[in-house]
Amino acid sequence: MKRLLPLSACVLVCLAAGCMVGPNYKRPAAITAPVFKEAPTDPAPASDGWKPIQPSDQAQKGDWWLVYQDTQLDALEAQVDEANQTLKIAEQTFRLARAAIGIARSNEVPTVGAGASVSSVRESTNEPYFLPTLANNGTGDFRLPLDLNYEIDLWGRIRRGVTYARAEAQASAADMESARLSLHAELATDYFGLRGADGQTKLLDDTIKAYQDALQLTKDRFDGGLAASSDVTQAETQLEQARVQRTDVEVQRAQFEHAIAVLIGKAPASVTIAPDPININPPKVPSIPGLLPSALLERRPDIAAEERRMAAANEQIGIAKAAYYPSLSLGGLVGMESTSSESWFNWPSRFWAAGPSISESIFDGGRRRSLSQQARANYDAAIATYRQTTLQAFQQVEDNFAAMRILRTEEEQQHRATAAALESLGTFEERYEGGLELYLEVVTSQTVALANQRNDIDLMRRQLDVSVLLIKALGGGWSAQQLPKL
DSSP states (O other), X not given: OTTHHHHHHHHHHHHHTOXXXXXXXXXXXXXXXXXXXXXXXXXXXXXXXXXXXXXXXXXOSSOGGGGGOOHHHHHHHTTHHHXXXXXXXXXXXXXXXXXXXXXXXXXXXXXXXXXXXXXXEOOOTTSTTOOGGGOOSOEEEEEEEEXXXXXXXXXXXXXXXXXXXXXXXXXXXXXXXXXXXXXXXXXXXXXXXXXXXXXXXXXXXXXXXXXXXXXXXXXXXXXXXXXXXXHHHHHHHHHHHHHHHHHHHHHHHHHHHHHHHHHTTOOGGXXXXXXXXXXXXXXXXXXXXXXXXXXXXXXXXXXXXXXXHHHHHHHHHHHHHHTTSOEEEEEEEEEEEESSSTTTTSGGGEEEEEEEEEEOOSOOTTHHHHHHHHHHHHHHXXXXXXXXXXXXXXXXXXXXXXXXXXXXXXXXXXXXXXXXXXXXXXXXXXXXXXXXXXXXXXXXXXXXXXHHHHHHHHHHHHHHHHHHHHHHHTTTTOOGGGSOOO
């Protein structure tokens, strides 16, 4: 024990003197703006997050689709987290990154190994330079050693490795949340697309019935000698064109339904969603308040992921710099060894060896310098990626704020256009029945009225899609405070 005291004192001094080389991480400034240019001018609500339709409800904490108050949508969204395979891939990627933290932390403690061996050895008497007097019939060797290896983290290489792994795992967790947000948003847009297709189908079914009545009227007038045969053929053409449009919408609806099935982890053949025309029971487009641009840095999981990758890249600079300094390791070996099993575990059979070792690369052909340059370049690229991701986030928010405002105006204009087209159609139908107009005018009015009615439905769907994209662009109620403390 007295011989171990100087060695222990040396190790303690080295540990106490340990330091970390390389830069400490500080989040670089991101490009931002004082306000969103396209945000609503109404005063922002006092609470943070989405404002639901009921003022009494609390701000959404992730389940943002509840603001649409659609039970069918709620039921579908609830299945994404449990069954979506893309999300499961992201979850397993996070598990891999989290396991890497444990691997990095294992370097902070000594490595202890054990092994037992039993052997019998006889030296050849004809071996070169062998003294015949030493010849025997063989000796036994019973050995049970324990070995210890421990690298003393003088320069912070191991500690930075742990911090690097932790930052990468947090980035992976943010990636998982970003994938979750995207999948929920994709399901919502597919669902509104399906309901929009149902609305188009309902409109076209009503139109086909009206066109059938119009065709019967023209036939009756033709039979009575009040209309030309061309009126009948025009009415038949108009009816068949409406049927063609109706069939085309069926393709779109089937594709939306199949996409929803895959998003909830089911085979398309096992999912059937009952028709629910968007124009019969329309979901209300939620009123989404504006946020300060700086708040976006904490609300977007993709921005949080890039910020964590910046932190990881910073640790790599320190790891590369630590390679310039010598490394100190402590090794030890203790065990029992004997020539026979009877005396293997006797006290005189003990052996031990312990001591520190220090090593330093004298010449490596510029490898460490290149690794340092590589780490610095990777960090600078991470900063640029972080800032570019932030700029793209601002663009997405501005785009969707503008789209919501413009589509709202367009919807009002379209309502007026549709009303005028339907009034014009009624006028021409009355005049045709009275023999004052050609049927061509009726056909033209029918085409214009149907196009405007379809635009009405499409604008309803587009506004819902834009609201979903805006919620996604604003982070969907997520916050960087939800990153795991690893």
